[in-house]
Amino acid sequence: MNSNIATSPYTISLKGRDLVTWLDYTVEEVHELLSLASYLKKNPHSKILEGKTLGMIFEKSSTRTRVSFEAGMLQMGGHAIYLNSRDIQLGRGESIEDTARVLSSYVDGIMIRTFETEKVTQLAEYASIPVINGLCDTYHPCQALADVLTILERKGTLKGVKAVYIGDGNNVAHSFMILCAMLGMEVVVSCPEGYEPGKEIIESTMNLAKKSGGSFELTHDPNEAVKGADVVYTDVWASMGQEEEAIQRIEDFKGYQVNEGLLAQAAPDVTFLHCLPAHREEEVTAAVIDGPHSAVFQQAENRLHVQKAILQSVLV
Numbered sequence: 001m002n003s004n005i006a007t008s009p010y011t012i013s014l015k016g017r018d019l020v021t022w023l024d025y026t027v028e029e030v031h032e033l034l035s036l037a038s039y040l041k042k043n044p045h046s047k048i049l050e051g052k053t054l055g056m057i058f059e060k061s062s063t064r065t066r067v068s069f070e071a072g073m074l075q076m077g078g079h080a081i082y083l084n085s086r087d088i089q090l091g092r093g094e095s096i097e098d099t100a101r102v103l104s105s106y107v108d109g110i111m112i113r114t115f116e117t118e119k120v121t122q123l124a125e126y127a128s129i130p131v132i133n134g135l136c137d138t139y140h141p142c143q144a145l146a147d148v149l150t151i152l153e154r155k156g157t158l159k160g161v162k163a164v165y166i167g168d169g170n171n172v173a174h175s176f177m178i179l180c181a182m183l184g185m186e187v188v189v190s191c192p193e194g195y196e197p198g199k200e201i202i203e204s205t206m207n208l209a210k211k212s213g214g215s216f217e218l219t220h221d222p223n224e225a226v227k228g229a230d231v232v233y234t235d236v237w238a239s240m241g242q243e244e245e246a247i248q249r250i251e252d253f254k255g256y257q258v259n260e261g262l263l264a265q266a267a268p269d270v271t272f273l274h275c276l277p278a279h280r281e282e283e284v285t286a287a288v289i290d291g292p293h294s295a296v297f298q299q300a301e302n303r304l305h306v307q308k309a310i311l312q313s314v315l316v
Contacts, residue, residue, distance in 0.1 A: 112133065178208065
């Protein structure tokens with residue numbers, strides 16, 4: 001299938017589907033979602049979700065996830081309800097199963113941003129409506145789709161693009177690896193020893209790369225990793241819930257900062273990505289994230305467009 005940006009409306013029906021991880025989707029379905037996201041970016045307002053309501057459960061704080069999902073629903077004529085776990089019965093011991101069944105009778109879809117992946121999978125199992133993973137400890141699928149759309153816009157293609165992730169092998173890295181490998185990219189992850197991505201995620205990524213004609217490499221040498229890179233991506237060294245590890249992580253990740261010296265070893269037209277929020281002068285220098293190679297705010301904007309594509313496809 002052509003990797004270039006398409007402007008035609010969405011054609012494959014995903015109505016009623018959950019999105020927990022991209023491992024549950026085909027490469028054709030991902031390409032169609034990218035095409036739709038590109039189309040919606042150029043045609044942002046519609047009434048296609050008029051009368052539809054999205055329940056948004058948050059157990060983690062959020063800027064981009066909350067605002068992009070809520071704005072996306074509004075732009076397509078629908079409505080979003082913010083449900084902080086402290087304010088609903090889920091936060092007082094009501095089971096995921098009961099929450100799923102109750103919300104299924106009130107809203108048309110659920111987005112959840114939480115810690116344990118099991119909460120997302122259980123919610124999807126017991127809900128009779130689509131459940132979208134807005135982030136969990138293992139995956140961040142919406143972020144990865146925005147990442148890939150940004151690369152597509154910057155490079156004009158995905159096949160054969162060398163994308164290097166530097167830093168913690170976390171949920172962002174997991175979904176990025178999976179999606180890039182699925183789409184035929186050359187994926188490299190560089191992290192300190194002990195901070196590698198999950199073994200099952202690595203295995204899935206390697207299998208996807210074989211099928212797509214892409215590749216996957218794991219290395220502990222960031223300087224070797226970035227040689228000739230078309231894309232360099234990083235994330236904070238201590239994610240939400242890891243604050244107590246921050247001091248140790250700063251020590252462990254010395255040498256993994258994305259700075260001008262590291263970026264100079266990449267391709268001349270390298271694109272820098274970061275899922276935000278960023279800690280300048282920690283995992284990335286201000287000179288890089290605010291410099292000419294950075295696409296972080298284009299990437300952040302694309303969260304809106306890809307999530308609208310997901311919402312339209314699973315709700316209509």
